Amino acid sequence: MNSIVKVLQPYGILNRSSSNELRREVQDIMTDKTDIVLLDLSNVSFIDSSGLGALISVMKVVRSGNAKFYICSMNDQVRMLFELTKMDRIFEHFTDREEFTRQVLTT
Numbered sequence: 001m002n003s004i005v006k007v008l009q010p011y012g013i014l015n016r017s018s019s020n021e022l023r024r025e026v027q028d029i030m031t032d033k034t035d036i037v038l039l040d041l042s043n044v045s046f047i048d049s050s051g052l053g054a055l056i057s058v059m060k061v062v063r064s065g066n067a068k069f070y071i072c073s074m075n076d077q078v079r080m081l082f083e084l085t086k087m088d089r090i091f092e093h094f095t096d097r098e099e100f101t102r103q104v105l106t107t
Helices: 016-032 049-064 076-084 097-105
Strands: 005-008 012-014 036-040 044-047 068-072 092-094
Touching: 005 016, 012 016, 012 049, 016 036, 016 049, 036 049, 036 097, 044 049, 044 076, 049 068, 068 097, 092 097
Parallel strands: 005 036, 012 044, 036 068, 068 092
Antiparallel strands: none
16 A cells, blocks of 8 residues: 655744644645655754744644654754754654655655
């Protein structure tokens, strides 16, 4: 069985206003029988506290829809924020899409 994977790729700063948009996008894609949601952060330069809260909210929505949630392609600043806030222990994350594909989709 092939998994239905949806990739979201926010841009710029993940703050209150962009977080609301991200939440709406996730709500929309979860109605499509999505199995996996991959959040590609390669174009996100900074995440504030609202953005971190949104990521937790998004993860909960995805999991409540019986889907899996992954993050990939964090820049150094975002990775440091995840480590300082211990979010790196909460979210399953990958270096890039290639690693995600290799470890999740080809197993």
